Amino acid sequence: MIRIYFRNILRFFTVLFLQVLLLDNIHLGGYLSPFFYLIFIILLPFETPNWLVLILAFLMGLSVDFFNGTPGMHASALVFMAFLRPFILKNFSPRDGYESGSYPRVFYYGIEWFTKYAILMILAHHFFYYFVESYRISELFYTLFRIILSTLLTTVIIVLSQFFIYRK
Amino acid sequence: MRNLLQFILRHYIIFLFLFLEGISFLLIFQFNAFQKSHFVGFTRTITSQLQEDFYNLNSYFHLRVENEKLSEENARLRNEIDKLAKLEMSPGIVKDTISQMSYTFIPSRVVSCSVNKQYNYITVNKGRLQGIYPDMAAISETGVVGIVVGVSDNYSTIIPVLNRNFRLSARLKKNMFFGIVEWEGLSPEYVSFREIPVHIDVQPGDTVVTSGFSAVFPEGILVGTVESVKNSGGNFHEIKLRLSTDYRRLYHVNLISFNRKSELEELENNSRND
Numbered sequence: 176m177i178r179i180y181f182r183n184i185l186r187f188f189t190v191l192f193l194q195v196l197l198l199d200n201i202h203l204g205g206y207l208s209p210f211f212y213l214i215f216i217i218l219l220p221f222e223t224p225n226w227l228v229l230i231l232a233f234l235m236g237l238s239v240d241f242f243n244g245t246p247g248m249h250a251s252a253l254v255f256m257a258f259l260r261p262f263i264l265k266n267f268s269p270r271d272g273y274e275s276g277s278y279p280r281v282f283y284y285g286i287e288w289f290t291k292y293a294i295l296m297i298l299a300h301h302f303f304y305y306f307v308e309s310y311r312i313s314e315l316f317y318t319l320f321r322i323i324l325s326t327l328l329t330t331v332i333i334v335l336s337q338f339f340i341y342r343k
Numbered sequence: 344m345r346n347l348l349q350f351i352l353r354h355y356i357i358f359l360f361l362f363l364e365g366i367s368f369l370l371i372f373q374f375n376a377f378q379k380s381h382f383v384g385f386t387r388t389i390t391s392q393l394q395e396d397f398y399n400l401n402s403y404f405h406l407r408v409e410n411e412k413l414s415e416e417n418a419r420l421r422n423e424i425d426k427l428a429k430l431e432m433s434p435g436i437v438k439d440t441i442s443q444m445s446y447t448f449i450p451s452r453v454v455s456c457s458v459n460k461q462y463n464y465i466t467v468n469k470g471r472l473q474g475i476y477p478d479m480a481a482i483s484e485t486g487v488v489g490i491v492v493g494v495s496d497n498y499s500t501i502i503p504v505l506n507r508n509f510r511l512s513a514r515l516k517k518n519m520f521f522g523i524v525e526w527e528g529l530s531p532e533y534v535s536f537r538e539i540p541v542h543i544d545v546q547p548g549d550t551v552v553t554s555g556f557s558a559v560f561p562e563g564i565l566v567g568t569v570e571s572v573k574n575s576g577g578n579f580h581e582i583k584l585r586l587s588t589d590y591r592r593l594y595h596v597n598l599i600s601f602n603r604k605s606e607l608e609e610l611e612n613n614s615r616n617d
Contacts, residue, residue, distance in 0.1 A: 202458055202459045225356045242390050243457070247366075247368060
């Protein structure tokens with residue numbers, strides 16, 4: 176049990192620094208950058224109480240905000256995503272529920288399940304984030320375009336990272 | 344009362360969610376452009392050190408390109424010295440130029456920079472202790488960069504052209520007509536140049552430079568070149584400018600202080616009061 180806490184605290188900081196030091200410097204096509212830090216909320220164990228998911232999302236978002244100088248923007252989008260997480264997990268659960276001792280990863284539930292789960296979470300986050308960022312409805316199609324491209328980019332990176340880091 | 348408490352306890356997740364979102368949106372709306380720069384300045388004092396260390400490591404990979412740029416600039420400056428030396432030999436030129444210097448340049452290095460947001464900011468590694476104050480202009484060797492908005496002891500934040508709150512007064516170099524440069528929030532390579540009336544001849548390839556009206560930027564700093572000109576029936580051209588500065592490769596930034604700013608502002612205020 177302690178190992179799970181320790182592993183997640185370590186993951187919090189690894190993901191945060193990977194995001195703010197390395198990935199924030201990637202601007203594909205000038206305006207797309209992958210939001211890898213979402214993986215922290217995506218990979219939290221099934222048993223994590225909902226309130227803890229929300230608080231962790233808020234802390235993670237606020238930390239990324241601090242480095243980016245965008246007070247509240249990442250935090251609000253990530254809290255929104257964390258709020259939807261139990262509903263999305265319930266929707267995709269196998270007939271007998273999730274096995275105890277398993278985690279929401281490719282290794283346990285296969286790439287198809289993981290991609291479906293991840294893409295919905297990421298879409299929720301990007302939808303919230305980009306509409307708060309652009310802050311106007313007049314550029315609806317441009318914003319939608321950005322949301323779709325960014326979602327694809329982030330999903331690809333997050334799904335691929337499963338094969339690099341979390342082999343078991 | 345008990346029912347209310349029970350209701351809150353049963354749905355505590357929703358209330359926690361609304362509470363956290365409330366804080367986040369408070370943060371978003373609390374900070375308008377001005378206060379935001381202060382927030383940025385405050386958090387940057389904490390995060391900049393880390394980012395600077397990483398940037399130092401990263402800078403080794405760019406040494407070659409940077410060297411080329413610097414040697415180009417050296418060559419250009421040497422040419423200018425040469426020209427000035429020739430001028431000095433001709434009679435009738437005042438040689439005491441130090442006391443008349445109206446601009447001072449302070450070199451600095453970029454610590455962090457973004458181009459993918461709607462409201463981008465740049466942080467550089469010079470601050471109040473090095474003589475930086477808000478409203479100084481920032482230029483690179485290729486042209487205009489932005490204006491200093493927040494200053495901490497050793498770092499300062501710049502609001503670049505690639506920020507939707509940014510406006511810059513600029514003019515066409517060939518016929519001196521002036522307009523306003525603004526970013527539409529789309530590509531980091533292009534900005535729009537407004538308020539040039541339709542009867543003025545603008546061709547793709549024309550150069551646009553700063554007007555020097557604001558007393559922030561010196562006159563004649565390169566902004567960019569005209570990429571395309573459209574006219575959809577209004578009174579003004581719709582001009583798309585290609586920025587001369589590539590913000591994605593920005594590394595050295597010169598901060599400019601205008602030494603006669605107080606004098607100019609006093610004069611303008613006086614004449615406005617009359």
